[in-house]
Amino acid sequence: MSQEILAVYPGSFDPLTNGHLDIITRSSKLFCKIIVAVTTNYNKKHTFSLDERLRLLRESTKDLNNIEILSFSGLLAKYLEQIKSFVVIRGLRALSDFEYEFQMALMNRNLNKKIETIFLIPDQSYTFLSSTMVKEIAMLGGDVSCFVPKCVEEELKNKYQKK
Amino acid sequence: MSQEILAVYPGSFDPLTNGHLDIITRSSKLFCKIIVAVTTNYNKKHTFSLDERLRLLRESTKDLNNIEILSFSGLLAKYLEQIKSFVVIRGLRALSDFEYEFQMALMNRNLNKKIETIFLIPDQSYTFLSSTMVKEIAMLGGDVSCFVPKCVEEELKNKYQKK
Amino acid sequence: MSQEILAVYPGSFDPLTNGHLDIITRSSKLFCKIIVAVTTNYNKKHTFSLDERLRLLRESTKDLNNIEILSFSGLLAKYLEQIKSFVVIRGLRALSDFEYEFQMALMNRNLNKKIETIFLIPDQSYTFLSSTMVKEIAMLGGDVSCFVPKCVEEELKNKYQKK
Amino acid sequence: MSQEILAVYPGSFDPLTNGHLDIITRSSKLFCKIIVAVTTNYNKKHTFSLDERLRLLRESTKDLNNIEILSFSGLLAKYLEQIKSFVVIRGLRALSDFEYEFQMALMNRNLNKKIETIFLIPDQSYTFLSSTMVKEIAMLGGDVSCFVPKCVEEELKNKYQKK
Amino acid sequence: MSQEILAVYPGSFDPLTNGHLDIITRSSKLFCKIIVAVTTNYNKKHTFSLDERLRLLRESTKDLNNIEILSFSGLLAKYLEQIKSFVVIRGLRALSDFEYEFQMALMNRNLNKKIETIFLIPDQSYTFLSSTMVKEIAMLGGDVSCFVPKCVEEELKNKYQKK
């Protein structure tokens, strides 16, 4: 029972933060294999291209050997069926997260009742972290070295230094 | 990796509701073995005795073969060390749950940083259910048949009919 | 169609505050008749006796002619059936109210699906008011004249002056 | 007193969901007449044109005989004065709703103190539903048949299939 | 100790409301000198130009003699270092404010651990007020005279009357 569970951690990771990385590491200890599934679609404009986001994730998780970084488009519920996974992992930080995540989990269960969403709490020092905030600070020339992996920090510098 | 995870679902289960049962069932599909750990201690006065709570849980979960019903006293973090488990399962319902659960999860991680708390969302029809409400309704002579397992319903009748 | 709706505003009113009175007045403009239903039961110890609570409510609402003050025991859902009402009125103040009220409304609908709970927002100056706070202030000798009707203020003085 | 109350249920209904329809049905049992008032204005870009939104609402409520579907532009408080209504109906789902709705209700009361906002809770199965989520799912090719009326489902297919 | 504290109240003030003014007045009684620091940057499009926002703030605070109105660009944490202030003042209204403000305060402390954020609660009558709502009402021709200072009201009329 449950020994061979493949879990999916979906997100836009625009860009990856230490909070995401913390959730990935925790997940890797709970399940056999974790697919970090990077969203490609929506009208949502991303700061980092899909290729950049995949590359930064791969570089930052290279020491974890049961993690795979993939992209997906379309409905998460359909993607899960395709790869035969029914476990979704999400990090919970604050109140606003809670509500949105709760809604998404119920909606996904509604689309396919086998889908189970599992919530993990990141390290307390990351409860205030979000990709949006990291980008704002980087854009204004602030130091983000303790919020993101080294490779993300450099990419952020490349993106915003030129301006 | 993670194939043999033993997870613990702690609570007072005073009494067991369909919401608890729903979380137990979901957990049983995610991990190798689940220990439902019934709290015995605190000054907290329980409506159902420890024996009653254990019996009702055992009766209601007898068809799930990777569930064990046990009691524990003292600190949860210590109990987890004793039984060599580091995964705690909790159900999340509403806002107030969220805050209390968040605090407990961080506190437990603080006492032993290997402890990971995993949150599951019960079926939407149970988001309003609590043991306290069930007892209030039963005490006032209301029908609780859709909120608790059959055996709990009967025990509630025994408890409150006499009054 | 809905012209003859009898609505029920249940509560313990221990004691009546200006916030409760505000909700009663607003309700009286929305429905044909309002029954303010004072709870008599539970293990809950009240500061004011049922008779006192009824008397203070009657005195404070004597100028509203479609309000009746009654007491009830047992389950609200059953009481509603007895008096053939299916509309419950509740005031919403803050976040904690919201959650509890939401749960109660869903539970009542579950017990009888015809029951509709209607939420009203009291005047903004009463969003911080609760019976408990009023009693604490009165007990410590504070002035509560702007939080409760005159007759309640006097009764509070009688209760706490002697001590 | 209150027998002839005209209540207004305002919204953008972009598009109508089963959650909206549930609130409309509940409202129709509480008040003499309900005007579903569709907003036309703001800079907000709508997915469905005003005509489409009106038509889908009319088609979906044709069996309720005290419902009228109208559009309005400008301030809700002014519109209410024009049609001599002072009762606004709103559905409450989750925490974020609560806060926004609370603010709107207080603001409207501030603009005209006779305006009373009444909150109803939709069926529990719709607490996770929003027009935005429905559109996202439809856009990604997911099945929305249990979230919206038949006619809305078809319109959504027309809108997103072509892309 | 602390006698000479310079505190900063940052914001976009697009436009100034009575709620902001209330916080400014309260702050002026707590600290030696208050700098109201108007943000100039971000991609965020403002309704009022920086010059307009500064002028309206200066006009509305001219009777308070320990208030200075300045603009700043870049990271708040850096600006604070430049002007040798480590106290940030923020108003707290509702739940959503709370979360965002909490995150910002922790982030700023993270960027410079000397930064202390102090939260004040505006007058209860302003708990529903936001610049966004004021602009929406003004745009739709509503009366905003009790939500903003006189000079802001006039500017809003100028902006929206022409349309």
Added chain:
Amino acid sequence: MSQEILAVYPGSFDPLTNGHLDIITRSSKLFCKIIVAVTTNYNKKHTFSLDERLRLLRESTKDLNNIEILSFSGLLAKYLEQIKSFVVIRGLRALSDFEYEFQMALMNRNLNKKIETIFLIPDQSYTFLSSTMVKEIAMLGGDVSCFVPKCVEEELKNKYQKK
């Protein structure tokens, strides 16, 4: 202006935690003098006697020279008038804190409109800390050395070891 502000940090401190101490230290940098005002009254049963609470506070703050530890009974608003202070300091941790604190702050302002409540956020590592939790852990034999000052830890051992 404001140079000589005396601020009051009221609480029951049953017992003092590192979270309280963190707020005291932060306050001591913001205002001339801080009175930590320990509540003596209410029906509330305390685990630590007033004398114990005062002593532990004095011992833990002996290195801060603008802090005075005092007790008070009765209404906080009256006490503030007596000692001619109008600034109350409170720590904000989580959502439930927020609501209660908001209510208290508005109530105190209502009792005396000069009273200003100032909210500070403790160090992120203390956001999950409460006196109640500390006592529960100590009672169950858990290690609380990183949650409370040394002298409180010893007192807790004395209290609970004997049992």
